[in-house]
Amino acid sequence: MRESVQAEVMMSFLVSEELAFRIPVELGYEAADPYAVQLTFHLPGDAPVSWTFGRELLVDGVAGPCGDGDVHIAPDDPELLCDVLITLQVGTEQAVFRAGVAPLIAFLDRTDKLVPLGQERSMAGFDSLLDQALDRILAEEQSAG
Numbered sequence: 001m002r003e004s005v006q007a008e009v010m011m012s013f014l015v016s017e018e019l020a021f022r023i024p025v026e027l028g029y030e031a032a033d034p035y036a037v038q039l040t041f042h043l044p045g046d047a048p049v050s051w052t053f054g055r056e057l058l059v060d061g062v063a064g065p066c067g068d069g070d071v072h073i074a075p076d077d078p079e080l081l082c083d084v085l086i087t088l089q090v091g092t093e094q095a096v097f098r099a100g101v102a103p104l105i106a107f108l109d110r111t112d113k114l115v116p117l118g119q120e121r122s123m124a125g126f127d128s129l130l131d132q133a134l135d136r137i138l139a140e141e142q143s144a145g
Contacts, residue, residue, distance in 0.1 A: 005029040005114055007107045011086075012098040013043065025097070027104075029055065029111040034120035037111070039086075041097070051088055059108055059117065061086070062101055075101075 007027045012020045021044075028038040037058055040050040053071045060066040061073025062084055070090065076083035076098060084104060086097045 003031045003114075005107065005110045007103065007110070009099060009103040009107070011041075013041075014085075014096040014098060020098070023097075025099070027107045029107075029114065031115055034115040055108070055111060056117070058104065062104055062108070 005028070009025055009027060010022050011025045013023050014020045023044070024042045026038075026040040026042075026048075028040070029036075030038075035054055035056070036052050037055045038050055038052045040048050042048050051071065057067055057071060057073060062075070063081075064078065065072070065074035067073050067087075070088060072085075072087040072089075074085050074087075075081050076085050082101055084099050084101055086099060088095050088097075
């Protein structure tokens, strides 16, 4: 059984109102982490940068503005629904990317076939994997602090 979904899409990195350039972005989804999607941005001259956030955030952002915190997703034009803006923020710095809705929906459809939305919790062993990950994070924080 296939345990992951991968896709590569081209997105526009919006540097300013006058300047944008297209970059490849890898989309990833793992059944072992059924709530999350990962986007890996390949900016020219820099090491790839990956962001992981909720799959449901991407699903909701295709249809309407959503997001709280570091990731915001919204249709570029709510009436046309042809492009989506993905805004990633670290501190006061932010990066905005424009992606076509069609490749995002195709990717999300493939993730839904692997793990249907709303059935993430039923993944065998997910709770134990989550507990292990949380234990590891807490141990790392305690040893660092």
